[in-house]
Amino acid sequence: MSAPNIETIVSLAKRRGFVFPSSEIYGGLGSAWDYGPFGVELCNNVKQAWWRWMVYERDDMEGVDSSIILNRLAWKYSGHEDTFSDPLVDCRDCNSRFRADKLDYLPTEEERELPAPEAIAKAIRERRIKCPNCGSKDLTEPRPFNLMFRTHVGAAAEDDPSSLVYLRPETAQGIFINFANVLTTSRRKLPFGVAQIGKSFRNEVTPGNFIFRTREFEQMEMEYFVRPGEDEKIHQDWIDNCFNWFTGLGISANNLRLYEQPKEELAHYAKRTVDIQYRFFPEREEQDRQWDELMGIANRTDFDLRTHSKKPEDAEGKRLNPDSTEDLSYFDEATKERFYPYVIEPAAGVNRTVLSVLMDAYSEKTNDKGETRVILKLHPTLSPIKAAILPLAKNKPEIVGMAKAIKRSLQPLLRAVYDDTGGIGKLYARQDEIGTPFCVTVDHQSLEDEAVTVRDRDTWEQERVKVSELPEHLSTRLKG
């Protein structure tokens, strides 16, 4: 089974220390969340699993970590300054919301003279624009939403326009603008990829659904550079590859699906985009609304490398990018051709992956007395705690001492905890609820035979293992 809804996960996450509402003691901050003791472990494990799969287990991959604040020009030429700023209007009658620049209306002569945003605002005031949904003419004036967070570099520079910078809305641009650096220092040849994990920021108009959509979030992005013409096949390969990564993490294929973005919805840089969606909203009645994006796999063509390059010119021979000092083209020694590589981009959200993993791992088990307990059947690679060392009787100093010693001997190898604050049943249950795959129990017998009981989270089966063989026993099973 998996979680019936996100609310169930919100409660569990708060109760057990995965995720807390941010700034809670000051009344909270809209849809910002903090990761607690187990949450940070889970996030780190997700990122580590991604990096291993994406970088270490391949032959064609490098990594970078670019800064969050870039030269503003990066966002000018990436297209984000233009496209990440949408004027929005609301219909007061049916409460629908639209992008003002997409509303259909006939401008008057006078309005033709005005900049588009002002013309639209004027037409709305004069009630000449109809709501595309209900036909009402009662629309609010357009309000601009700049999806990029702005700030300023330098002290006391608030009023100096040249100090304006943005917090990055995606990590990808940090890879593109370093393309030449990575290419020359790594001596790579096409095709190859550059991976990056890091925070991104979008001033979302409507964040929400727990950690699904937050204004500050963490991305795992990889830009895979290919020869034009090879892009379509390699794109498809990555789609399959990424889907398998999620199922490999234990997410049920039933809760995953591929979604082909319609042409008219594609981002300004994309030729084709396929999303991997997860069933984040199983409680919704309409099938189609149960799904939302977990990972996007885009064919960005040569848009990014070309737009950041100094060489491309328009029809009149004028440089399209007079600010760039570098040409990001690639020279193929074999064919003696110079060109701008195409880019295939698998981009996933750490937080969304964490949410999907939590939802998918959630299960309940009811005992004879009708009491229900929660078991998080996380993939062992992702579990915040790998092993809990528990004394069967805590009033026997020898048993306690042995359990603590075992915990200490394991901790260089894996994340282990010791717990004696309850009966054994309660201790097991507590570990089940945070997804600890193995509990190691020390009992009276252990004092004589140097062996302990290893109890499996999913099967509840117990196995007697020599203490000397415990590290090997656990590490083979943790690889899952």
Place this chain on the structure above:
RNA sequence: GCGGGAGUAGCUCAGUGGUAGAGCAUCGCCUUGCCAAGGCGAGGGUCGCGAGUUCAAAUCUCGUCUCCCGCUCCA
């Protein structure tokens, strides 16, 4: 921003004018103790905030703040 919903213990929630509660969770002690066992005990809330009405407000009135859901966007 518009519309809707909600703020009482860590979690889930009861309490509609008269001394703030329950279950679970947490902590401690006791019990040779393998699936939330039992016993005893403890901690924890100025009922989102402010004002008003009243002898008396978690409860009624007004204001305000915050959060959640939807609309937009996308990882």
